[in-house]
Amino acid sequence: MADIDNDRLGKLDVYARTFIPQSLREVNRAPANIFPSEPAPWVDFARYVQTFAGSDFLTSDTTLRPEDYSDATPDKHNQSQTPPTPSDGAGQGISLLTKQYYHRYFQGALKHEGAALQQECDDHALFRVPLFQDGNMDPRPSMFTLHVPGLREQSLRIEVGDIVQLRQLRFDLRGDVTHGSLITNNDGKQIVTPRHADYQYNSVVWGIDRLRECLALRVDGLAPRSMLFNVQFTVQAERLRATYMAVRKGQRGLGAISSNSWMRSMLFPEPSDGYYQKTLNKAFIDLDLYDQLLNYEQSKAVNTVLNETYGTVPFIISGPPGTGKTKTIVELALQLLGKHETSHLLICAPSDSAADTLVQRLSKHLKLSDLRRINAPSRSFPEVPDTVLPYCYVDDGMFSLPSFAELMKCKAVVTTCRDVQMLVRARLSNRNLCELQCKLHSVIHPDTSPARARLHWTGLLIDEAAQATEPEVLLPLSFVTPPWTSGPDESQWPLFVMAGDQHQLGPRTASKQPSMQTSLFERLLDRPFYCYHPLARSKQSGGVMRPLTQDMLPILRPAFANLIRNYRSHPAILATPSSLFYNDTLEPEATDTDSLLSWSGWKGQGWPVLFSRNESPDEVEQDGGGWYNIREAMIACQYVQSFLQHALLQPRDVCIMSPFRAQVRVLRKMAREAPFTMPAVNIGPLEAFQGLESKLVIICTTRTRDRFLNQDVAKGLGVIHERKRFNVALTRAMSGLIVIGNSDVLVKDENWRAFLAFCQRNGLCDGLTPPLGELEMGNGGLVSRLERQLLHREGMDENDLHALSNGVRTLGVTDDDEHQLWESGIAFEKFVRESEEVGR
Known part of the structure; x- marks a missing residue:
């Protein structure tokens, strides 16, 4: 009988949408009286512009003709119409991204994204749910609370100011849901009346409590005939329209309207945009660092950007997990501000949390007046760390923009890529400010020709850039772009620097189209200008970053930096990701990663990596x-309990992740209740842990049957055949990594096969796995440099260990070419430093 049920399940769509009775669905389709609600407080951008430009000095934005965006989504506060999505129009059939068809390419992509977002909203629709008043959340009479499952995990994209459509339910005498007119003729057919009997309240989100999974909704004019509702969520119209307009502006910057090539060189860099170097680099970097702990690669990246000798192209910092991308961006920002007193930097990140981190690190060196964190009014105050709040501007109980004069004095403005739209609407872009300068000069000095305007925003730095869609990055990019005509000369063009890792999770999109899921960061690294360079990471072999030599000259100076030193994880944890994703180039530099080695559960070599079969x-x-998977959750909780009983760590030092949200709920429930009772353990979906780290990470793969793998892949779910999820999962751990799964299923993925082969070669498995010969097919047969060095270290005597302590780069002491190259490089740098000291 069980076999029959399994066969039936295998033929069904296990991702089918939840069944909803037809009577409830019909309610949403019936005509209804629509009642709007008061919009949430927002910034009055027109009034803001008048405070510094009056009404005569800034023309209306003519970069977009009305017909260019007539199909874009309306304002989020316009409640009289359902937001459409941008039409692809002439973009139909454009599958190749080129300078000529840049707008059309992304026009079609944004259409699909809008449709996918609408489908996402439909999937989260609620039926026959109560609305209640909660004085603790908001005591005002027109404020109501709605419980939304999944709000904590941010599976539903919703912000303050969004519209939530509420269909009030009506019931007949039998208690069944009814809709339409209750007046019938002699034949029992409904008679249409001038006013509909059904009500739809277009409520507005005024507050979000993700911990309790509740929305605070403003519902004006609610007639309490029934407090049960159908709930429909709407697409964030303004967000879509902003990215659409940024893409269109990008096309104008690429086209004939522009007399400079800045936008073209940022989006489509060519060799002619670069700088050829004819001499070798200095061995010693002479920088007065704010952060004295910066390593050589990080310092070199900062030095290259400061000297501006790589050309007019984006500078890209490729930073694998734990290599200090944010540290490098922060140092670069401080150095730029210190070198040029007139510098004003726009610093962005795709997420609010990443932007907050930038503020926290910059605030250690910048005055309050020199640093500002711009938040949209849609952000709630509890989401902002206390250390960041002093750098935010609050007006009338909401986040807003500081005065024009205050913002112009500020040296560094930090915000998210999407919230740059606030600065755009406030007319503070380089093009707007240059126009304002010229207009004022013409009025004050009508008899003299205006001098060339000087750019206000001298640089754009984006951290975690691989997590932003290209249209999102175009928002800040078009904001800092020089005027298309009669702007400053090339020497004053703004810098553009991105830091990220294209091998970790990319942009979060509703659409699964590559056009939206491929970031500008990743696309540029695939261009010949970067990927064919002899010093690119992809060109390295044997795990060694080869230095520039005389015989390579002349050569394009690399407009990129490869960070290689990992300060997070034990070498055994890094071995597989380094080999699969980073050409075996990662160097373990973390200290105190042996703190969990005394746990009795480690197998084989005793390294802190374990595969547990389930x-x-x-x-x-x-x-x-x-x-x-109940059994998997039990195994995970038992492992955590074992570590806690041995007093090896605290519950907050543990992370349990799963790619399936239902498994996350099971894990949370099990860990919070007896017999485990571990409420402080971090448990969540895999995506929630990108950018974070924990001493012990337990990965619950959950999928133990292969019959549903194709559906997982089609939906973009799970951790099998998902390279980026696999990489993120394995690289969160600092001192211990445990993977729970069925090796018979995991082996079907070449990346998991490589990990399983690593575990089996070194006896790190708890339970049977496929034969080693089968595992070592494909990438599974590659033994990484870190693995070889770990094995070598296991056999070293005391003299070797003493020699090892004098060097940081290698895990083993060998006489190979790599070690000799490294030793000679250290000796040469020491010689150069001593020579410079003598010269002084």
Whole structure:
């Protein structure tokens, strides 16, 4: 009987949408009286512009003709119409991204993104749910609370100011849901009346409590006939329209309207935009660092950007996990501000949390008046760290913009890529400010020709750039772009620097199209200008970053930096990701990664990596609610309990992740209750941990049957055949990594096969795995440099260990070419430093 049920399940769509009775669906389709609600407080941008430009000095934005965006989404506060999505129009059939068809390419992509977002909203629709008043959340009479499952995990994209459509339910005498007119003729047919009997309240989100998974909704004019509702969420119209307009502006910067090539060189860099160097670099970098702990690669990246000798192209900092991307961006910002007193930097990140981190680090060196964190009014105050709040501007109980004079004095403005739209609407872009300068000069000095305007924003730095879509990056990029005509000369063009890692999770999009899921960061690194360079990471072999030599000259100076030193993880944890994603180039530099080695559960070599086999079948919640695995959750909690009983770490030092949200719910429930009772353990979906780290990471792969793998891949779910999720999962751990899964299923993925082969070669498995010969097919057969060095270290005597302590780069002491190159490089740098000291 079980086999029959399994066969039936295999033929069904396990991701089918939850069944909703037809009577409830019909309610949403019936005509209704629509009642709007008061919009949430927002910035009055027109009034803001008048405070510094009056009404005569800034023309209306003519970069877009009305017909260019007539199909874009309306303002989020316009409640009289359902937001459409941008039409691809002439963009149909444009599959190749080129300078000529840049706008059309992304026009079609944004259309699909809008449609996917609408589908996402439909998937989160709620039926027959209560609305109640909660005095603790908001005591005002027109404010109501709505519980939204999944709000904590941010699976639903919703912000303060968004519209939530509420269909009030009506019931007949039998208690069944009814809709339409209750007046019928002699034949029992409904008679249409001038006013509909059904009500739709277009409520507005005024507050979000993700911890309690509740929305505070403003609902004006609510007639309490029934407090049960159907709930429909709407697409964030303004966000879509902003990216659409940024793409269009990008096309104008690429086209004939522009007399300079800045935008073209930023989006489509060519060799002619670079700088050829004919001499070798100095061995010693003479920088007075703010952060004295910067390593050589980080310092070199900062030095290259400061000297501006790589050309007019984006400078890209490629930073694998734990290599200090943010540290490098912060140092670069401080150096730029210190070198040029007139510098004003726009510093962005794709997420609020990443932007907050930038502020926290910059605030250690910048005065309050020199640093500002711009938040949209849609952000709630509890989400902002206390250390960041002093750098935010609050007006009338919401986040807003500081005065024009205050903002112009500020040296560094930090915000998210999307929230740059606030600065755009406030007319503070380089093009707007240059126009204002010229207009004022013409009025004050009508008899003299205006001098060339000087750019206000001298640089754009984006951290975690691989997590932003290209249209999102175009928002800040078009904001700092020089005027298309009669602007400053090339020597004054703004810098553009991105830091990120294209091998970790990319942009979060509703659409699965590559055009939206490929970031500008990743696309540029695939261009010949970067990927064919002899010093590119992809060109290195044997795990050694080869230095520039005389015989390579002349050569394009690399407009990129490869960070290689990992300050997070034990070498055994790094071995597989370094080999698969980073050409075996990662160097373990972390200290105190041996703190969990005394745990008795480690196998084989005793390294802090363990694969635990689990064959218990995965199960699916009713109505496609998601996948979970009870036995796997039990194993994970038992491992955590074992570490806690041995007093090796605190609960907050543990992270348990799963790619399936249903399994996350099971894990949380099990860990919080007896017999485990571990409420402080961090448990969440895999995506939530990108950028974070924990001493011990337990990965619950959950999927133990292969019959649903194709559906997982089609939906972009799971951790099998998902390279970036695999890499993120393995690189969060500092001192211990445990993976729970079925090796018979995982082996079907070449990346998991390589990890399993690593575990089996070194005896790190708890349970049976496929034969080593099968595992070593493809990438699984590659033994990484870090693995070889770990094995070598295991056999070293005391003299070797003493020699090892004198060097940082290698894990083993060998006589190979790599070690000799490194030793000679250290000796040469020491000689140069001593020579410079003598010269002084």
